[in-house]
Amino acid sequence: MTDLTDIRALDAADPLAHFRDRFDLPEGVIYLDGNSLGALPREAKKRIADVVSREWGQDLIRSWNTNHWIEAPRRVGSKIAQLIGAKAAEVIATDSTSINVFKALSAAIDLNPDRPLILSETGNFPTDAYMMEGLSRLTGGRVEQKLVAPTDIPSALTEDVAVLLLTHTNYKSGRLHDMAALTKAAQAKGILVIWDLSHSAGAMPVDLNGCNVDFAVGCGYKYMNGGPGAPAFVFVAERHQNQVFPALSGWMGHANPFDFTDDYEPAAGIDRFLCGTPGILGLAGLECGVDLMLEADMAVIRNKSLALSQLFIDLVEANCPDVNLVSPRTPELRGSQISFAHERGYSVMQALIARGIIGDFRAPNVLRFGFTPLYTRFEDVWIAAMALSDIIRTGEWENEKYALRAAVT
Amino acid sequence: MTDLTDIRALDAADPLAHFRDRFDLPEGVIYLDGNSLGALPREAKKRIADVVSREWGQDLIRSWNTNHWIEAPRRVGSKIAQLIGAKAAEVIATDSTSINVFKALSAAIDLNPDRPLILSETGNFPTDAYMMEGLSRLTGGRVEQKLVAPTDIPSALTEDVAVLLLTHTNYKSGRLHDMAALTKAAQAKGILVIWDLSHSAGAMPVDLNGCNVDFAVGCGYKYMNGGPGAPAFVFVAERHQNQVFPALSGWMGHANPFDFTDDYEPAAGIDRFLCGTPGILGLAGLECGVDLMLEADMAVIRNKSLALSQLFIDLVEANCPDVNLVSPRTPELRGSQISFAHERGYSVMQALIARGIIGDFRAPNVLRFGFTPLYTRFEDVWIAAMALSDIIRTGEWENEKYALRAAVT
Secondary structure, three states: OOOHHHHHHHHHOOOOHHHHHHEOOOOOOEEOOOOOOOOOEHHHHHHHHHHHHHHHHHOHHHHHHHOOHHHHHHHHHHHHHHHOOOOHHHEEEOOOHHHHHHHHHHHHHHHOOOOOEEEEEOOOOOHHHHHHHHHHHHOOOOOEEEEEOHHHHHHHOOOOEEEEEEEOEOOOOOEEOOHHHHHHHHHHOOOEEEEEOOOOOOOOOOOOOOOOOOEEEEOOOOOOOOOOOOOOEEEEOHHHHOOOOOOOOOHHHEOOHHHOOOOOOEOOHHHHHOOOOOOHHHHHHHHHHHHHHHHOOHHHHHHHHHHHHHHHHHHHHHHOOOOEEOOOOOHHHEOOEEEEEOOOHHHHHHHHHHOOEEOEEEOOOEEEEEOOOOOOOHHHHHHHHHHHHHHHHHOHHHOHHHOOOOOOO | OOOHHHHHHHHHOOOOHHHHHHEOOOOOOEEOOOOOOOOOEHHHHHHHHHHHHHHHHHHHHHHHHHOOHHHHHHHHHHHHHHHOOOOHHHEEEOOOHHHHHHHHHHHHHHHOOOOOEEEEEOOOOOHHHHHHHHHHHHOOOOOEEEEEOHHHHHHHOOOOEEEEEEEOEOOOOOEEOOHHHHHHHHHHOOOEEEEEOOOOOOOOOOOOOOOOOOEEEEOOOOOOOOOOOOOOEEEEOHHHHOOOOOOOOOHHHEOOHHHOOOOOOEOOHHHHHOOOOOOHHHHHHHHHHHHHHHHOOHHHHHHHHHHHHHHHHHHHHHHOOOOEEOOOOOHHHEOOEEEEEOOOHHHHHHHHHHOOEEOEEEOOOEEEEEOOOOOOOHHHHHHHHHHHHHHHHHOHHHOHHHOOOOOOO
């Protein structure tokens, strides 16, 4: 499958191909970093301009009612719910993933007040562990953070653990956890489970309720194409919603925010997981990304994601020396990204980016490529793999302009 | 001063008059609610469109470096610092006011670990007290919230109080606290002080460092014209910054966020008060609002604010029956809004809004009018007062379409 004619036949037969034109993509760029910042839906450009000009500029404060700003976190949340196997009233879009991790963790320790440990894994995207650390300190050590290697999680599920926080798809390797099995194993020990879906939501089918998950959080600006720093979301299983007093008890989560009473009374249901005034521009962008995703079938997205990923592995392994696959080789065990290690990964990635092929680098040596089926073509994968081969074989990456410096992407 | 010719002479002599054209204001509307949601700067419309189309759409993930997204919270914070008497490195723009209140409170109790009380006032905008309540629960009662009437604050400053949280300008009455005196009195008892500047920043000169303030928070979408749900800001006095371990210890506040280590090491200085990925669209809008405000002289803004407010009081009291001034009569004791009580305040405000004169209503009976000197004319004040008089005198508000219903604005 290295003949370009065959590759183009895959694009011609792709049932998702028509989605590409719904995005405003730059000319001459192959974008394999939608797992870090998703591309711009054309509709978002129009919608955000309308929110700014008409809703903010012309309708001003009245927009909270007339343009339904007040309902936006819940409305967008209910749409995200459809992507992750949740009920409409179990998800709300607001704040950042980090803040939502804190909300879920603090709710979970409230529901499991006699257990001293909050458990997670090493090598996760670090904000999850960092937020645990802050929470632990704030409780005066009432809960202590414990991090174990991913493979040691099953044996760490003991009856002194209040909550298990795991990321479904690892940000660096793309390795998937078995959500159903780990949730079941943890709950069998009375442990509540939080899943971080940052690299899963919008990338593959997720079935939170099918797995009986307690809490989840996720990111709006990656696979959901919500725009830079778009609001994140938090899922709270219906059975827990009215049992917890939110630790971040802001006015928008109050039962009657416009009564302006001195005492906090949490709203019924998912609304109590709101805190301050939500970012309306960010929510507008996010809603467009989610709406677009809801037009596609998530099973079809997953199929194409695996096909793109497999093609990339095959082409890279056949053509590129000095790289080692970091992601799991078994398709069912990985998300929608492929990572390869290369000793000089940073420089190799800079050389690729200079050619307009955008993936990213994760320390210390990982080349990371995200495959976003709504706008990535099989031909893009072919071009990227051939460029990578060329850069490595010719030593193009050795040019000093690609030398390591502070990396942000 | 009720003759329209005299009023127009005031506008003709107004040194801030030329700022009005920098805003995209709706035709036929007199907007006296910029204390709730500021108007749209023309520049923000252009800037946000550019951030969406070029920075997000074309430059994609590269924008974190090439378009300086990564620096936006600090850059915007350093500009806000100029409006509130802070050093550039003492303010960062991110998250909501509520979340920033939580950060400041948790930092303060960390600095004052042996004191059990966190003190605030009744009748404040409630999110401040609500966040205290959540924090108190999370610490397992290590700190307890205490709310006293505003006049009782001086006598409540005792040595068991860790932190005093006050709002500088009351959201409902516009009454100002004496920041210098209360900060000094509290600090004399070893109490740390947090000022909520939501209704002050951008409305009047504020001198945080002149008053030796410890922490402050404030809102981006009111007087600073940052757009709906724009990021808020947090000020931390330089002397405290490296002494506190942030409770909301997210990855963007890490010393080396792109090292992705498992352990949290707080960044030096104000950066540790970042948490998750910041909302870039919101920051872009906020920066335009702040830039515009920095072009004006805050002392001139304050003078015009007081002149507009006084004119409104005079006209309303001379022409409107059945209303009572809620705001302090002494100009130095109030912010940039005027509130009047009317028994049927909700209906009166709806009738005003139906005429295109937009103030807002605060339960149970308060008509609230904000005066934003960059785009409010003396003639607007005259028209608003005359309309209010007409509505009350004729009983126009008694129309059933203005009857009380769920109020959001």
